[in-house]
Amino acid sequence: MPNTTINPTRMELTRLKGKLRTAQRGHKLLKDKRDELMKQFLDTVREVRSLRSEVEEELMTVHDAFTVASALMSSQALEQALLYPKQSVKLTQTTKNIMSVNVPVYDFQTQTRSDADIYPYGFAATSGELDTAVDALGKVFRKMLKLAEVEKAAQLMSEEIEKTRRRVNALEYVVIPDTQEAIRYITMKLDENDRATTTRLMKVKDMLLKEAIEDRRGQDAIAVKAFSSTAASPSQG
Amino acid sequence: MAATYRIAAVGDWESVMGFRALGLETYPVTGPEEAREAIRDLAKDGDCGIIYLTEQLAKDLPDVLERYKDELRPAIILIPGREGTLGIGMGNIQRSIQRAVGVDL
Numbered sequence: 001m002p003n004t005t006i007n008p009t010r011m012e013l014t015r016l017k018g019k020l021r022t023a024q025r026g027h028k029l030l031k032d033k034r035d036e037l038m039k040q041f042l043d044t045v046r047e048v049r050s051l052r053s054e055v056e057e058e059l060m061t062v063h064d065a066f067t068v069a070s071a072l073m074s075s076q077a078l079e080q081a082l083l084y085p086k087q088s089v090k091l092t093q094t095t096k097n098i099m100s101v102n103v104p105v106y107d108f109q110t111q112t113r114s115d116a117d118i119y120p121y122g123f124a125a126t127s128g129e130l131d132t133a134v135d136a137l138g139k140v141f142r143k144m145l146k147l148a149e150v151e152k153a154a155q156l157m158s159e160e161i162e163k164t165r166r167r168v169n170a171l172e173y174v175v176i177p178d179t180q181e182a183i184r185y186i187t188m189k190l191d192e193n194d195r196a197t198t199t200r201l202m203k204v205k206d207m208l209l210k211e212a213i214e215d216r217r218g219q220d221a222i223a224v225k226a227f228s229s230t231a232a233s234p235s236q237g
Numbered sequence: 238m239a240a241t242y243r244i245a246a247v248g249d250w251e252s253v254m255g256f257r258a259l260g261l262e263t264y265p266v267t268g269p270e271e272a273r274e275a276i277r278d279l280a281k282d283g284d285c286g287i288i289y290l291t292e293q294l295a296k297d298l299p300d301v302l303e304r305y306k307d308e309l310r311p312a313i314i315l316i317p318g319r320e321g322t323l324g325i326g327m328g329n330i331q332r333s334i335q336r337a338v339g340v341d342l
Contacts, residue, residue: 038337038338041337045330045333045334048330049327049330052326052327052330053327055316056316056317056322056326059316059317060317060321060322062255063251063252063317063318063319066251066254066255066319067251067319070251078254079254082254082255082257082258087259087260088260089244089259089260089261090241091241091242091243091244091286091287092240092241092242093240093242093286093310095309102309104286104309104310104312106286106287108244133255134255134258134259137255137256137258137259138259141256141259144289144314144316145287147314148287148289148312148314151312151314151330152309152312152314154330154333155306155307155312155333156307156309157337158333158334158336158337159306159307159336161336161337161338162336162337162339165337165339
């Protein structure tokens with residue numbers, strides 16, 4: 001139901017027609033955007049799923065390795081060994097634009113003196129299992145970063161899709177039908193006005209004609225009377 | 238636009254200690270409330286790119302996850318803690334699909 005205060009004028013009709021055109025074009029564009037986003041999103045989600053299960057699995061083995069290490073070492077020694085990191089990680093974040101959604105792209109640099117020497121402890125006081133654990137964690141970390149990237153992308157995209165979907169639906173089920181209804185209302189009202197004007201004109205014309213006929217009849221009657229009187233008097237005379 | 242950000246790991250000491258060796262910032266916490274504080278402080282600084290949070294803590298902090306879900310930074314990524322995975326991370330993917338599609342796929 002459109003709002004009931006539409007002026008049934010030609011100007012309003014032109015305005016509404018313009019609005020309808022814009023709405024239909026916007027609807028089509030947004031629908032395309034939604035479909036494309038959805039395609040990208042589903043690809044991303046597939047990636048997140050497989051990456052996440054990999055990461056979770058690998059992290060569990062890492063945790064296991066740490067458990068073994070902590071079983072072989074006292075917790076104080078372990079804590080001490082890991083207390084001061086030798087390498088530090090710097091994360092660089094840039095953004096990538098996927099269908100107007102800014103998704104993060106992570107890149108990281110490790111600052112360490114050499115790749116082989118990431119262990120922040122001397123080997124004398126620690127067990128070999130700790131080396132294995134740290135090493136495994138270093139490997140899985142790369143995947144974890146990738147996971148962070150795609151998972152965040154998926155979250156941001158799902159938000160954008162939701163918004164776009166709402167917009168598409170609002171246009172499809174509210175704005176466009178309402179405008180069409182309003183246009184129909186105005187067209188019908190204008191047609192009705194036209195018909196009313198036509199009938200009024202016909203009525204007026206009828207009245208004028210009737211008047212003219214009556215007039216004429218009166219004149220005729222007078223003429224007939226005059227004629228019959230002039231025709232009768234010579235025969236009498 | 239490329240700036241450098243920090244990476245943090247929040248969780249119980251056993252779960253996050255390994256990350257310290259890699260040079261991540263670790264925030265060993267003992268309970269959900271402590272983790273909430275840690276995440277809030279990290280997010281407030283604005284220079285934290287990723288927070289890895291253990292699922293064991295995340296299960297008690299759904300509001301925190303919800304709060305940062307639509308923000309570019311920080312990305313809170315769930316990792317299984319020492320006790321194993323709880324499936325929250327996977328569940329969240331399912332939730333975001335549901336949110337995007339509008340129906341459960």
